[in-house]
Amino acid sequence: MVSPEEGAQRSGEPRSLSGVILTPGGWVHGKVEFTERILGIYGGPVRAPGDAPVILPGFIDLHVHGGGGADFMDAGGAVDVVTRHHARHGTTSLLATTATAQREDLERAVTEIGPRLRLRAPGTARVLGVHLEGPFINAGKLGAQPDAVRPGSLAEVQALDALARVRVVTLAPELPGHLELVRELTRSRVSVQIGHSLATYDESLSALEAGARAFTHLFNAMSGMDHRSPGAAACALAHAENTELIPDLVHVHAGAIRATLRTIEKVHCVTDACAASGMPDGGLTVFGKPALKRGGAVRHADGRLAGSALTMDQALRNLVSIGVSLSNAARHTSTYAADYLGLFDRGRIASGAWADLVVLTPTLELEEVYVEGERIERAA
Ligand SMILES: [Zn+2]
Secondary structure (H helix, E strand, O other), X not given: OOOOOOOOOOOOOOEEEEEEEEEOOEEEEEEEEEOOEEEEEEEEEOOOOOOOOXXXXXXXXXXXXXXXXXXXXXXXXXXXXXXXXXXXXOEEEEEEEEOOOOHHHHHHHHHHHHHHHHOOOOOOOEEEEEEEEOOOOOHHHOOOOOOOOOOOOHHHHHHHHOOOOEEEEEEOOOOOOHHHHHHHHHHOOOEEEEOOEOOEHHHHHHHHHOOOOXXXXXXXXXXXXXXXXXXXXXXXXXXXXXXXXXXXXOOOOHHHHHXXXXXXXXXXXXXXXXXXXOOOOEEEEEOOEEEEEEOOXXXXXXXXXXXXXXXXXXXXXXXXXXXXXXXXXXXXXXHHHHHHHOOOOOOOOOOOOEOOEEEEOOOOOEEEEEEOOEEEOOOO
C-alpha cells in the first residue's frame, strides 16, 4: 500500500509516503515528501484516519536502558544493538539511559555512547543524549536500580557530560544538598527529574521551585498519593507540566494512566525498557542481577519489576486501547518528548523537520519506519 516512490532509494532524492498524516494542524489525507528532512505535506484535511495507512511522527523515548538483549551499560557495541532494536519498533530518537552504577562503570558506558551522538549508525535510532537515572537517588526507593547510590555531585555530572551530552538527570531531591544540585544542574541546562525518591509533597514542590522539570516514571519508585501525607506523585498531579509515564499496563494501572492524562497535559510516555525488550520469555541478566521475562513483565527474583519489555509501538497501541485518541497518543509518544527537550524539528510532521516517520496499518501495526529519511528494516 505505502511504498517509497520508485527510484528514490538514493539519499538526497526526495521520496514520498501516502496515507493519512498527523500534522500539527490535524489529519491530512495525502502525501508527505522528504529527503532527510520533510519537504512538504500535500493533501486535504480529514477528521479521522479511516481505513488509510496512518503516518505519525516517529516515536521518541527519553527513558530506555536496553533491548534486543543489550543494555547501554554494556560495553562492546551494545549501543547499536539497543538503538537498532528500538528503531525497528518505531523509535526514531531516544535518550540513552544509564543505571545507577559506580563512577567508572558510568564513565565507560557514556564513553561508548558519546560517538553515537555525533554519528548515527545505519538502521538505528538517533541518540539525542544521555539520561542519568541516578546515582543520586534514595537508597530506600531503588526499584530495580543497583545500590550504587552516592551523594549528588555536579562535578561528576560535568565529567560525564564532557563524554556525551547529559540532557536529563533523575535524582531524589530530599537528600542533603540535592536542592542546590537541582539549581546548579538547571543552570547548566540539564533537565532535572524527581524519581527514585521518598520526597514529601513539600519537598517535591521545593524541587520544582528550584527548577526540576518533570517526574521519572510517575508512580513507580516514588512516594505516592496518600491523601493525608501526599508524596511526590501527588505533587506531580498537583503541579507538574511534564512527566514520564510507562504505559505497558504492568507498571501503572490503566486507571492511573487515565487520571494522569486528565491532569497533566504534557505526559511523555517512555518504555524504561531493559535488555529483555525484544527477547523471548525466559531468564536473562538485568541491571547485573538474574531476571525472568514472562507475559510482558520482567522481574528480579524478589518479584520487583526490573524495567519493562515495552516498545514504543506497543505503547501507542496500549494508550489507544484504554481510550486515548490516536492523535493524543501520538503526542504522548513523540511530540511532547521533543518539546520537553526543546527540539522543535522532531516529534512533528512539518516542513523542515527531520523525516522521522512511522507508517502504521489502520489497526496500528507498524509497517514502515524512517529515521532522518533512512528506511529502517522492519521488526521481524
Ligand atoms: Zn529506568
